[in-house]
Amino acid sequence: MISFENVGLRYGMGKEVLKDVSFTLKPGSLHFLTGPSGAGKTSLLKLLYLAKRQSRGLISILGKDLSALDRSELPRMRRRIGVVFQDFRLFDHLSAFDNVALPLQIKGAKKSQVADYVGELLNWVGLQDRMHAKPATLSGGEKQRVAIARAVINKPDLLLADEPTGNVDPEMAMRLMHLFEELNKLGTTIVIATHDMGIVKEIGAPTLRLDDGNLTILPGTKGPYIKTSQPAWKRT
Numbered sequence: 288m289i290s291f292e293n294v295g296l297r298y299g300m301g302k303e304v305l306k307d308v309s310f311t312l313k314p315g316s317l318h319f320l321t322g323p324s325g326a327g328k329t330s331l332l333k334l335l336y337l338a339k340r341q342s343r344g345l346i347s348i349l350g351k352d353l354s355a356l357d358r359s360e361l362p363r364m365r366r367r368i369g370v371v372f373q374d375f376r377l378f379d380h381l382s383a384f385d386n387v388a389l390p391l392q393i394k395g396a397k398k399s400q401v402a403d404y405v406g407e408l409l410n411w412v413g414l415q416d417r418m419h420a421k422p423a424t425l426s427g428g429e430k431q432r433v434a435i436a437r438a439v440i441n442k443p444d445l446l447l448a449d450e451p452t453g454n455v456d457p458e459m460a461m462r463l464m465h466l467f468e469e470l471n472k473l474g475t476t477i478v479i480a481t482h483d484m485g486i487v488k489e490i491g492a493p494t495l496r497l498d499d500g501n502l503t504i505l506p507g508t509k510g511p512y513i514k515t516s517q518p519a520w521k522r523t
């Protein structure tokens with residue numbers, strides 16, 4: 288369970304970029320996060336992946352109240368969260384295969400299991416012929432697919448993706464969305480920030496919409512996505 292109660296965020300002494308944001312996401316739900324450029328989407332994701340602390344309000348992630356969380360617990364929490372960053376953040380000295388393998392190796396998975404899982408996933412994202420390439424020799428879309436494979440390989444409890452289909456053609460974008468849906472069916476809670484309203488419409492999951500730091504929640508148009516519930520004090 289993830290819940291935000293009247294959360295505000297400002298950078299330094301600047302104005303609030305998130306204002307009184309309140310929502311709850313049920314475990315296993317899938318949501319889009321939309322809104323114009325500068326509306327606060329990446330900032331909201333930063334709070335969700337524990338890279339920033341809110342300026343006010345209460346946040347609970349994966350059932351843990353962040354205000355009661357000891358700093359020493361952060362690394363363990365972060366390991367349960369997969370993130371696809373807008374700028375990919377791949378390790379330049381590692382091949383596509385090794386970038387994707389890393390989370391499994393850290394977890395201590397067997398070599399044969401790593402080879403199977405990573406091969407299968409890179410195949411799914413259409414990179415079977417680019418497994419041994421280093422990021423510098425990959426196109427933007429190829430890097431994006433490596434970043435997605437790395438974020439999902441561990442079947443995280445929470446997956447956050449910032450514009451994960453920004454660099455691929457529409458056909459690959461839908462394929463990647465289906466990968467997220469498959470992961471969602473296994474129980475991963477997913478939030479996908481996107482400008483691509485075509486994908487939002489096609490998948491039909493409920494949407495968190497930000498406008499200048501203010502959040503509204505739009506219901507989904509298709510199942511089986513678990514609907515978000517507004518906290519009682521926000522219902523009209």
Ligand SMILES: Nc1ncnc2c1ncn2[C@@H]1O[C@H](COP(=O)(O)OP(=O)(O)OP(=O)(O)O)[C@@H](O)[C@H]1O
Pocket residue numbers: 298301304322323324325326327328329330331
């Ligand atoms: N590190 C920072 N320091 C100061 N202001 C910041 C910082 N990061 C973001 N902002 C400001 O916060 C606001 C929200 O930015 P954010 O990146 O969250 O928006 P966004 O909706 O993700 O935009 P985009 O769709 O263009 O990626 C913007 O006004 C931005 O200038």
